[in-house]
Amino acid sequence: MSSRNKEAEAAFLEAYDASAFERPSTAVDTVIFTVLHDALHVLLVQRAEHPYKDCWSLVGGYVDIHRDRTLKETAKRKLEEKTGVKTPYLEQFETIGNKERDPRGWSITTVYFALIPSQDITLRSGKGAVDIKWLKVEGGQVTEELAFDHAEILQRCTERLRNKVLYTSLPVYLMPKLFTLGELQKVYELILGSPIEHKSFRRRMLGAEILEESGEMSYSSKRPAILYQLKKSQDPYFFVRNLEAAGKSAAGVDV
């Protein structure tokens, strides 16, 4: 029993002028993380156009209301254009909207973050970018100067990733198809920036029952190690207890 009057509404929509009010520009940016040479990296593109021409920036672009059905689709489209692969993990992080972040005026961007194994990826800059590369992230920062407010976004997003790693299985999405527990632990440690006691780690990961033995072994070090793979049910696992981590911080919330 709706109180909605369909006919009156249809008439209203008929007369509606979408351009009557000034609207902020709307973008989607994605912080694409991977692990390369035992370090966390983020994918950056060099801007081909003003503003911030030639500066490095996160992978993103404007919402194309004729092409994209949802914001997430926009993120996926841009990501696949640049990496050529579908990401195993894509999460909405936050939305930033204000009048200062873009010199052209009021602008909104919805930031996603993606975790993606570095294997099989061949980067392609494509239009809108003159170059594209992975850059090492240290302390939430990269060595290049970033366009817009992307440096702060990267900082917060890295902090969020670090926080979630304390109680989730997210790093499995950074791993290749087959990996050893030792390799997985290294990825946890490199995101957290502190070592994890290795017996605890194995207990925790195996107890989550999200991994299965692949049947194959890794012979890349002294003693061979079991190669695991992610089980079919690909959802991230949430542990009921946090890992301890030096200098951990709560999620930042300001009012």
Next chain:
Amino acid sequence: MSSRNKEAEAAFLEAYDASAFERPSTAVDTVIFTVLHDALHVLLVQRAEHPYKDCWSLVGGYVDIHRDRTLKETAKRKLEEKTGVKTPYLEQFETIGNKERDPRGWSITTVYFALIPSQDITLRSGKGAVDIKWLKVEGGQVTEELAFDHAEILQRCTERLRNKVLYTSLPVYLMPKLFTLGELQKVYELILGSPIEHKSFRRRMLGAEILEESGEMSYSSKRPAILYQLKKSQDPYFFVRNLEAAGKSAAGVDV
């Protein structure tokens, strides 16, 4: 050492036409929770205009790029217009953008959620709404039919609140200035939908060191109880272990 060419950029901005591309409409909606008569309630307004005229909807509105400096400011402005008070807790929840959610076409809304004590609030509908009221939330739902996709938003947001209550002190923001631990526990339980063992609860809350005795006592029940208040440092507390809760669920993430 920026690669940014300031003069060229200035020239570009001079020639920039902000209306060159079609933009989605951009709104902010806030799920305002409170506790009333031992039940979780959400603040809803009845729409004065099409579309969904006379339907109930979340508190929200369009970003006014001349008036609002940030998205959060938009949320606060709307919230204070309706309730007359500043909320002690406001968190960005998620942003939804697609072409189906509004009959007028591509639309984006950034959803915040607020926790607010029900005391001292006198609602005012103001312009844009013919009426305003608190409605009981049960199982993430209300009895009225909601405009747009607000029913799904409310559902997810309630689920998120429930999840966060398992490991944070968020419910303190729903309490009046002074409250007893028993009253606080009731609020936790009513959000979770399941009882909490009361000794564990006291240990946990007092161990967090976010509350202090006010010096006053509550005489509203048989034995008087200590009235606590929130300490100055108003940040939410994150516990390292979750409460157990019947039918708990992980945060939903789809790719």
Next chain:
DNA sequence: ACAATAGTGTCTCTCAGACAGTATTAT
């Protein structure tokens, strides 16, 4: 006295940290 609510004592259980010990390989 008794019911009702506030608050404590203390045992168990789960799971992370610590760390010593065993296993399997290359050299």
Next chain:
DNA sequence: ATAATACTGTCTGAGAGACACTATTGT
């Protein structure tokens, strides 16, 4: 044999759950 890496056994400690207990009020 030794070093290096993989993996296990098991103790401790923190903090939640369970539940019996005491304390203070109104009736």
